[in-house]
Structure formats: C-alpha cells, structure tokens
Amino acid sequence: MYNLLIALAIAAASYAVGAIVAGAVAGIIPAVLGLTVAYFLLARRTMKQVETVAQSAMALLQGAQQDPSAIDKAMALIEAALPLGKYQFLVTSQLYGQLGQLAFMKANMKQDKNRAAAKEHLTKSWSRDWLSQTILAVILFEEKQHTEALERMDGARSGGASQAIFWAVYAYIAKASGKSDVALKVLSDGLEKNKENSGLIAFRDAAANNTTLPIEAFSPQWFQFFPMHIQKLPYAEQMKLMGANAPAMSRAQRRAMKRGAEPQQQKKGKYNVPHPRR
Numbered sequence: 001m002y003n004l005l006i007a008l009a010i011a012a013a014s015y016a017v018g019a020i021v022a023g024a025v026a027g028i029i030p031a032v033l034g035l036t037v038a039y040f041l042l043a044r045r046t047m048k049q050v051e052t053v054a055q056s057a058m059a060l061l062q063g064a065q066q067d068p069s070a071i072d073k074a075m076a077l078i079e080a081a082l083p084l085g086k087y088q089f090l091v092t093s094q095l096y097g098q099l100g101q102l103a104f105m106k107a108n109m110k111q112d113k114n115r116a117a118a119k120e121h122l123t124k125s126w127s128r129d130w131l132s133q134t135i136l137a138v139i140l141f142e143e144k145q146h147t148e149a150l151e152r153m154d155g156a157r158s159g160g161a162s163q164a165i166f167w168a169v170y171a172y173i174a175k176a177s178g179k180s181d182v183a184l185k186v187l188s189d190g191l192e193k194n195k196e197n198s199g200l201i202a203f204r205d206a207a208a209n210n211t212t213l214p215i216e217a218f219s220p221q222w223f224q225f226f227p228m229h230i231q232k233l234p235y236a237e238q239m240k241l242m243g244a245n246a247p248a249m250s251r252a253q254r255r256a257m258k259r260g261a262e263p264q265q266q267k268k269g270k271y272n273v274p275h276p277r278r
Contacts, residue, residue, distance in 0.1 A: 054078075101132060141173050165199075
C-alpha cells in the first residue's frame with residue numbers, strides 16, 4: 001500500500017544519509033526510526049480521513065426519516081472514499097463492510113427481500129468485522145446456504161467474542177439449520193466470553209430443552225439482523241418497539257405489519273419464531 005511504500009522510501013533516504021555521514025551500520029537506526037515514524041503518521045492520517053467519512057455518513061443517516069435518500073447519500077460518500085484503500089491496509093474491507101451494512105438497512109426499510117447488493121459488499125468485508133460478517137451470515141442463511149452461513153459466523157468468532165448478540169445469532173442459525181449440538185456448543189462458548197449474560201443463559205436453557213429460542217431476550221438488537229421477525233410480535237409490541245420510527249412508516253407498511261401481527265394473538269412475552277424448513 002502507498003503509506004508503506006512512502007515510509008520505506010523515507011527509511012531508505014534516512015539510511016543513505018546516515019551511511020554517508022557515519023557509515024553503513026550507523027544508517028540502520030535512522031532508517032528504522034524513519035520507517036516507524038513515517039508509517040505511523042501516514043496510517044494515522046488515512047484513518048482520520050476514514051473516520052471523517054464515517055462521521056459524515058452517520059450525520060446523514062440521522063436524518064433518514066426526513067430524507068428517504070439519506071442512505072443513498074451516505075453510501076455515495078463511502079464509495080467516494082474507497083480510493084483511500086490504496087494507501088492503508090484493511091481500509092477497503094472496512095469501507096465495503098459499511099457499504100454492505102447500509103445496503104442491508106436500505107433493503108429492510110423498503111421491505112425488499114433482494115439482498116444482492118448487500119451481499120456483494122459484505123463478501124469483501126474483513127473477516128474480523130463481526131457485524132458485517134454476521135449480516136452476511138444471515139443473508140446466506142435466508143438463501144438456505146446454511147453451511148456457508150455457519151462458516152462465516154465461525155470465522156468471525158474473534159471479532160464478535162465480546163458481543164452477546166453475535167453468539168445469539170450464531171446459535172439461532174445453527175439450531176434452525178438442524179444443528180442443535182452446535183448451537184449448544186456456541187452458547188457455551190459465548191457464555192465463557194460473556195459470563196452471566198441473561199440473554200445467552202435464556203438461549204442456552206431453551207436450546208438444552210429443544211424449545212424455541214426466546215428472541216425477545218435480545219430485543220431490539222435482534223431485529224437489526226432479522227427484521228422479518230418483528231411481524232411475529234403482537235401489534236402493540238411492534239409499535240412500542242418501533243417507537244419514534246412508527247410515525248414515519250407509510251400506510252402500506254402499517255397495514256403489512258398489522259396483517260403480520262394481529263392474526264397471531266400471541267401472549268405477551270411469547271414470541272414464537274418458526275424455523276424455516278430445511
């Protein structure tokens with residue numbers, strides 16, 4: 001990457017000056033210092049540029065209710081920053097992860113089941129970016145690619161270890177894929193990293209008893225990954241969960257939510273989400 005090449009050039013120049021002034025051995029120290037300091041400063045500059053882009057995109061998203069095109073504007077901003085990936089390692093994969101997350105959000109807001117755009121970006125995200133990898137795993141799971149979904153989750157373990165929701169989604173995908181033993185192992189591993197987490201304990205107990213996983217234990221985070229599950233809640237619970245977003249919904253969206261919820265007549269706290277057929 002350009003930052004490393006520039007730092008190496010500075011190191012070479014520093015070595016040459018040191019070697020000319022005090023000999024070949026004496027040039028090593030200024031070369032190492034030149035490489036280290038130059039690379040640190042260059043990398044820091046690039047990451048600050050990426051951070052500025054991310055903050056600008058976030059500012060746009062905060063007005064998404066008033067401006068339906070906010071997500072598209074945020075994505076355009078991030079896409080314009082992709083050339084920064086030529087300067088610093090991992091920046092490109094980081095930006096693609098953000099693009100994938102926004103594309104997934106956009107599809108959910110439009111109730112569009114076509115996740116091709118999100119999937120294309122997310123496949124280019126960093127394997128340790130647990131959020132991007134988890135969303136990608138959800139997309140693969142919905143496409144019935146259960147093995148691939150579980151592989152993605154397994155590869156993101158190190159990045160998502162401290163996130164209870166990561167283990168919950170991982171366990172749900174495993175159980176819904178017919179791998180209850182894997183789900184139990186995942187929850188055990190998750191509790192080792194997130195001791196006494198009430199949500200994971202509830203999931204573990206349900207998995208051990210082969211009953212429906214209580215997704216309400218992770219509300220509202222859960223619906224970031226499985227927005228369709230919100231329609232399984234009683235209508236009043238849906239509106240409460242939507243909160244400030246509810247007034248911004250279209251009339252058609254409200255009707256769709258009502259159709260999905262009212263016939264259920266479920267008791268409060270019992271959110272039974274059937275697993276997809278294998």
